[in-house]
Amino acid sequence: MCLIMEADDHDGCVLVAPQNFSMVENGVYRSSFPKPEHFGFLTALNLRSIIYLCPEPYPEEILKFYEANNIRLFQFAIESQKDPPTPIPEDTVMAALRVLVDVRNHPILIHCKAGKHRTGCLVGCLRKVQNWCWSSVLEEYQKYAGSKCRQRDMKCIETFDTVSLRQCLLSIMYRYLGYGPNRKRLLYGEENVQTPKPQATNV
Amino acid sequence: MCLIMEADDHDGCVLVAPQNFSMVENGVYRSSFPKPEHFGFLTALNLRSIIYLCPEPYPEEILKFYEANNIRLFQFAIESQKDPPTPIPEDTVMAALRVLVDVRNHPILIHCKAGKHRTGCLVGCLRKVQNWCWSSVLEEYQKYAGSKCRQRDMKCIETFDTVSLRQCLLSIMYRYLGYGPNRKRLLYGEENVQTPKPQATNV
Numbered sequence: 453m454c455l456i457m458e459a460d461d462h463d464g465c466v467l468v469a470p471q472n473f474s475m476v477e478n479g480v481y482r483s484s485f486p487k488p489e490h491f492g493f494l495t496a497l498n499l500r501s502i503i504y505l506c507p508e509p510y511p512e513e514i515l516k517f518y519e520a521n522n523i524r525l526f527q528f529a530i531e532s533q534k535d536p537p538t539p540i541p542e543d544t545v546m547a548a549l550r551v552l553v554d555v556r557n558h559p560i561l562i563h564c565k566a567g568k569h570r571t572g573c574l575v576g577c578l579r580k581v582q583n584w585c586w587s588s589v590l591e592e593y594q595k596y597a598g599s600k601c602r603q604r605d606m607k608c609i610e611t612f613d614t615v616s617l618r619q620c621l622l623s624i625m626y627r628y629l630g631y632g633p634n635r636k637r638l639l640y641g642e643e644n645v646q647t648p649k650p651q652a653t654n655v
Numbered sequence: 656m657c658l659i660m661e662a663d664d665h666d667g668c669v670l671v672a673p674q675n676f677s678m679v680e681n682g683v684y685r686s687s688f689p690k691p692e693h694f695g696f697l698t699a700l701n702l703r704s705i706i707y708l709c710p711e712p713y714p715e716e717i718l719k720f721y722e723a724n725n726i727r728l729f730q731f732a733i734e735s736q737k738d739p740p741t742p743i744p745e746d747t748v749m750a751a752l753r754v755l756v757d758v759r760n761h762p763i764l765i766h767c768k769a770g771k772h773r774t775g776c777l778v779g780c781l782r783k784v785q786n787w788c789w790s791s792v793l794e795e796y797q798k799y800a801g802s803k804c805r806q807r808d809m810k811c812i813e814t815f816d817t818v819s820l821r822q823c824l825l826s827i828m829y830r831y832l833g834y835g836p837n838r839k840r841l842l843y844g845e846e847n848v849q850t851p852k853p854q855a856t857n858v
Contacts, residue, residue, distance in 0.1 A: 469788075471794065474798075475680065587671070588670070588696075591672070
C-alpha cells in the first residue's frame with residue numbers, strides 16, 4: 453500500500469481492512485477471511501497472491517475479484533482444531549512456506565478464517581526461519597490469537613524444522629543467482645525476481 | 656528485514672524483538688522502548704531513523720548504538736497520560752507525522768515507552784491519512800493497547816486533521832517532482848528519494 457494515497461483517491465473511498473489485518477514483512481500481509489467490503493483495501497495492497505489455509509472452497513464472488521485483479525490463489529487445506537486436536541501436518545506448512553518466501557508471489561496475503569491460529573502458525577514458522585527468538589515469536593502469535601492460544605499451534609511452530617526450508621531456499625537461490633559470492637542469500641524484493649539475462653559471449 | 660537471513664547469519668545470533676514490535680508499512684516499524692538486547696534485531700531492520708515520543712532523555716548506551724549505526728533520532732515530547740488526562744498536542748503529532756511520511760527517513764521505527772498509546776496515536780493518525788475507516792484504525796490501536804484503551808488517544812486520532820498534513824505533503828512532492836502529471840502523489844519507497852538530476856540543455 454502506498455504510504456500516502458493519491459490526493460484524489462480518498463474521495464468517497466474509505467478503506468475497510470479485513471479483521472486481524474497486519475503487515476508481516478515487505479510484501480507479506482496477514483488477515484482474517486476477506487469479504488467483498490474489503491475489495492477496496494485489497495486493491496490498495498496490489499496483491500499478486502493469496503495463501504489460503506482452510507480446506508473449505510472459496511466463495512465465488514471473491515474468486516472472481518481475484519481473477520479480475522490477476523491475484524493467484526494458493527490453497528493449503530489445514531483442518532480447524534477438533535477435539536481432540538490433530539497435529540498440523542508439517543509438509544503442508546512447508547509447502548505454504550515455500551510459496552510465502554518466494555518473492556515472485558509478492559505482494560502476498562496469508563489468511564485462514566479468523567486470521568488467528570492457522571495464519572499465526574505459518575507466520576510463526578516464518579519468524580523461526582528469520583531467526584526470531586521464541587519469546588518474540590510467541591508474543592506475535594498471541595497478539596493475533598488473543599485469548600485463544602492453542603497448544604497444537606505452539607507445537608507446530610516449535611517443532612517446525614527450518615533446516616529443510618533453508619535447503620529448499622538455497623536451491624531457489626542457486627537457480628536464480630548461480631554459485632557466485634551471493635549464493636547463500638535469497639535476495640529480497642525485486643532483486644531476485646528477474647531471471648538473469650543471457651550474456652553475450654565472444655566466440 | 657530480509658525475509659530470509661543469510662545462511663550464516665543465524666549461527667549463534669537469535670533475534671530478540673522489542674515488545675509490541677510490528678511492521679506498519681514498508682519501511683515503517685513500531686515497538687516499545689528498545690533495549691540493548693534488541694540491538695541485533697534493530698541492526699537487521701537496517702534503520703535510518705527513530706521517532707521517539709516521550710519527553711524523557713534517551714539512555715546513553717542506546718544513543719551510542721544509534722550513532723555507530725548512523726541512525727538519526729527524532730524526539731517528540733508527548734507527556735504520558737496524567738489524571739485528569741491532558742490532550743495530546745496536535746502540532747506535536749503533526750510534526751512527528753511529517754518526519755514519518757518522509758521516505759528519506761526510512762526505514763524508521765516509532766516507539767514510546769510501551770509501544771501502546773503514544774505510538775498507537777501516531778500510527779492511528781497515519782492510518783487516517785491513508786484513508787482507513789475508523790473501525791480498522793480502532794482495531795489496530797486496540798491490538799497493541801490491549802486492555803488499556805485510552806480516551807485521550809481516541810480523541811487525538813479522531814480529531815486529527817488530515818487536510819493540513821496532505822497540504823504539507825503536496826509541498827514536499829512539488830519540491831521533489833515539480834508540477835508534472837504526478838504532482839498530486841507522494842511516491843513511495845525509493846522513487847522520490849532521488850533529487851532530479853540536472854538536465855542537459857541545448858542552447
